[in-house]
Amino acid sequence: MSPVPPARGLLVAAPRSGSGKTTVTLALLAALARRGVAVRAVKSGPDYIDPAFHAAATGRPGLNLDSWAMPPALLDHLMAGAAQDADIIVAEGAMGLFDGVAAEPGRTGAGADIAARFALPVLLVLDVSGQSQTAAAVLRGFLGHDPRVRMAGVVLNKLGSARHERMIREAVAPLGVPVLGAVPREAGIVLPERHLGLVQAGETDDLSARLRALADLAERHLDMDGIRAAAGPLACAATAAHHLPPPGQRIALARDAAFSFMYAHVLEAWRAMGAEIVAFSPLADAAPDPSCDVCWLPGGYPELHAGRLAAASRFLEGLRHFAQTRPVHGECGGYMALGRTLEDADGTTHALAGLLDLETSFSRRRMNLGYREATLLAPSPLGMPGARVRGHEFHYATVVSRGADAPLADLCDAEGRPLGVSGSRRGTVTGSFFHAIARA
Known part of the structure; x- marks a missing residue:
């Protein structure tokens, strides 16, 4: 097997759906691309909608990696290919970080499988609305739940005030996990939704303007340099894989x-x-x-x-x-x-x-x-x-x-x-x- 180029990566995850990880992911992607960084996005799990938004934000094709549906060799093959022309891989989880199906270890479909397989540090997005010091207890649980998964940092989302932010920062400081973002509640930018999820990227008329606004959000409220530094080297190598064969010429x-x-x-x-x-x-x-x-x-x-x-x-x-x-x-x-x-x-x-x-x-x-x-x-x-x-x-x-x-x-x-x-x-x-x- 040949070595993969020295790309680095991280996984954006959350305790549950609706925490704001898609907003944070798109903001991060758009800001990195605007800075001239060669960034490639990956979506963990079966999803058609998010990769199209990822592609719009990065100017590079979106990609799905699914630990249940894809054999390990195919996962390695696809990640190695994504890393060939990227400085950084930003993966986005689905649902909660550890949410998957009852299956053999590493093949549950959870975002944690992708983080563990490729040694991707996790940027955890916490929706802290309606809580303060309890956010530290949630983070503590994530730190000890799975030794294969390393927390690189946390983004505090939906903050209500400067006092709210200060209380949470003080509570999480003893855990040694850096706060790499603090997003006020009013700063959130919601993409339009429909009965099967988000409206498709190609149907969002003002998508370019929304992505610019998201990049601005990242520059104001995310520690962009800290997040880039937190990304770790990918632990994978190029390998042969068995794809679905083409149905015709x-x-x-x-x-x-x-x-x-x-x-x-x-x-x-x-x-x-x-x-x-x-x-x-x-x-x-x-x-x-x-x-x-x-x-x-x-x-x-x-x-x-x-x-x-x-x-x-x-x-x-x-x-x-x-x-x-x-x-x-x-x-x-x-x-x-x-x-x-x-x-x-x-x-x-x-x-x-x-x-x-x-x-x-x-x-x-x-x-x-x-x-x-x-x-x-x-x-x-x-x-x-x-x-x-x-x-x-x-x-x-x-x-x-x-x-x-x-x-x-x-x-x-x-x-x-x-x-x-x-x-x-x-x-x-x-x-x-x-x-x-x-x-x-």
Whole structure:
């Protein structure tokens, strides 16, 4: 194995979701980039939204690292690649630092796994609203919970006053953990939200202005020099990895506001293995390029654009013609678009591609969330029968009917509990709510 270039890194984490770690992460990224630092961002866990904001803040591609879904060799390969052109890696955790699933050590999906594997010191963001000296007790718990994880410093977020800040600083001082940021409550900048989380980066019209404001916030309220000094050298080496194989030589990829959820590491691997990605926009009523040998419809927000998709006759007819002779696969939103009907949140039913017998509804919302391991039951762009693929589901759609189509895969959850068959297949067309991340 060859050594990784001397990049340094840290992980921004918190005790729970909603503590402000995304705001702090974006502020830090934007400020470092504005200073001319070659910074690369990483998101721990399955997430499409945050890496797009990371990319906008840094000018470099976003990247996901997931300790449950990705084999260790793939984690090492991806981190080594990210470090090649970066001075510093800033990783952002998901949920709380130690929140994961019951799995073997190091493969729980928790941000702590990523911190431990790559020796990333942790910058802990504490929401101190409604407390003062208790913040020291919370920090003390983090210091002793997992010996693999080292706390580099703490950011006090949502401070109410100078007195509030002083009391907490005095309480945490005996713990020997430096306070590397103190953010007043009124300084927080909230990004717009929607039912599946943040609005996508490409839909945030004033994103450049927001990122400039976040960089200003970092310069005012974060110890930028202290944070850079706290970053540690990455403990990883470049290694070979087994990626999801490309489903074809020329891949027609739906890509627009309705179909945007595609993991960057998957596309990069397909290109590295010689595949060509040919993007097209269903919302612009474009059909898949007929010179391609496979079509892939990623997840996204088709329910927000169902009327336009139903009226996109060139897209629908072109997709149907493509599917007569070549494979077509849909993930989550793409799966719904391949179905007969989609009922939006207002109760309006839209006729879509009809390549699968699927009927889905958003007016009868039900959250489906969690890691999944899929064992394929038939050939598809995901692989051959018996192949195991790890990924996740996150959607609010309800399946009204799968019709007579055969299932695509047998699913288990993160702890190996059977969930039954899932997805659909008919002829050359396959689809499921399952988002593929890596081979098991």
